[in-house]
Amino acid sequence: xxxxxxxxxxxxxxxxxxxxxxxxxxxxxxxxxxxxxxxxxxxxxxxxxxxxxxxxxxxxxxxxxxxxxxxxxxxxxxxxxxxxxxxxxxxxxxxxxxxxxxxxxxxxxxxxxxxxxxxxxxxxxxxxxxxxxxxxxxxxxxxxxxxxxxxxxxxxxxxxxxxxxxxxxxxxxxxxxxxxxxxxxxxxxxxxxxxxxxxxxxxxxxxxxxxxxxxxxxxxxx
Amino acid sequence: xxxxxxxxxxxxxxxxxxxxxxxxxxxxxxxxx
Numbered sequence: 001x002x003x004x005x006x007x008x009x010x011x012x013x014x015x016x017x018x019x020x021x022x023x024x025x026x027x028x029x030x031x032x033x034x035x036x037x038x039x040x041x042x043x044x045x046x047x048x049x050x051x052x053x054x055x056x057x058x059x060x061x062x063x064x065x066x067x068x069x070x071x072x073x074x075x076x077x078x079x080x081x082x083x084x085x086x087x088x089x090x091x092x093x094x095x096x097x098x099x100x101x102x103x104x105x106x107x108x109x110x111x112x113x114x115x116x117x118x119x120x121x122x123x124x125x126x127x128x129x130x131x132x133x134x135x136x137x138x139x140x141x142x143x144x145x146x147x148x149x150x151x152x153x154x155x156x157x158x159x160x161x162x163x164x165x166x167x168x169x170x171x172x173x174x175x176x177x178x179x180x181x182x183x184x185x186x187x188x189x190x191x192x193x194x195x196x197x198x199x200x201x202x203x204x205x206x207x208x209x210x211x212x213x214x215x216x217x218x219x220x221x222x
Numbered sequence: 223x224x225x226x227x228x229x230x231x232x233x234x235x236x237x238x239x240x241x242x243x244x245x246x247x248x249x250x251x252x253x254x255x
Contacts, residue, residue: 004252011245018241022234036224041233048237087244094240095233102226200241207248214252 003213007206014200021193029189041099043189046174047197048091049117053155055085055201056120059127060152063145075141078148079131080208084201086124093121104168112165116158123151 025043032039059078066074096114097107108114127147134140162171174180180187 008249008252011248015242015245018238022238026234034224036226037230038224038226040230044233044237084244087240091237091240094236098229098233098236102224102229200245204245204248207252211248211252 002210003206004210007203007208007210010199010203010206012203014196014203017196017199021189021196024192025189029185030183032186035103038099038102041095042186043193045092045095045099046190047194048088048095050194051197051201052085052089052092052117052120052124053158054198055081055088055205056124056148056151057155059085059148060150060155063148063152066141066145072137072141075144076209076212077205078144079212080205082124082127082131082148083208084204086121086128087204088197088201089117089121089124092117100168109168111167111169112161113158113167113169116154116161120151120154120158123147123154127151 021043025040029040029043031037058081062074062078062081065071066078096117100109101107127144130147131140131144134143159172161167162169173182174187174190182190
């Protein structure tokens with residue numbers, strides 16, 4: 001099976017499992033007493049945020065490896081991961097305000113966590129725009145690698161911003177040194193959702209990577 | 223318990239729309255002409 005077909009199948013499985021996440025979250029996970037149904041946005045908001053950060057982290061690591069080894073596969077992977085990460089950060093940035101409005105009473109506030117996640121989204125866009133603007137493949141790969149590494153450096157600040165600054169955004173409930181402070185059924189739904197979002201990330205990145213390969217082959221034949 | 227179901231529904235629809243939309247876009251871009 002080609003890389004492209006593998007990616008397509010993983011994506012199809014991921015999308016089918018996303019439907020299963022919806023069923024599990026809506027029908028088999030309890031409603032939180034104080035926030036009501038809006039709390040269930042948690043099961044799409046947090047996994048999409050984690051996948052967006054995973055995507056940027058891997059763009060940065062691929063950038064470091066490209067600068068060290070000059071292997072074009074890392075550049076191709078960085079491009080794929082950045083594009084998919086843009087989609088996940090868009091999910092994060094739309095579901096977050098929709099959750100915030102009924103709970104905080106406002107769609108948006110310019111505190112550290114929210115502003116830094118917006119910056120992450122803009123960094124993804126900047127990365128993709130940079131790639132579109134530089135035509136020389138070697139230069140494009142080098143510049144992109146440096147920008148990807150800047151994105152990697154941003155990630156710890158995003159995660160720790162809720163500890164460093166006064167913010168409306170809650171602190172981590174699962175990704176923290178102590179045990180997760182979440183009832184078992186909710187934790188299972190969250191972990192299942194995170195697994196499904198990761199499968200989707202892998203499927204979409206594989207397809208996007210294959211697309212870059214196809215384009216390179218077409219350019220060589222032209 | 224607060225009644226805020228429409229917010230939840232909107233978030234779930236938008237999430238599916240973005241992810242399915244991107245998957246379809248990628249499929250169209252990778253499909254041979």
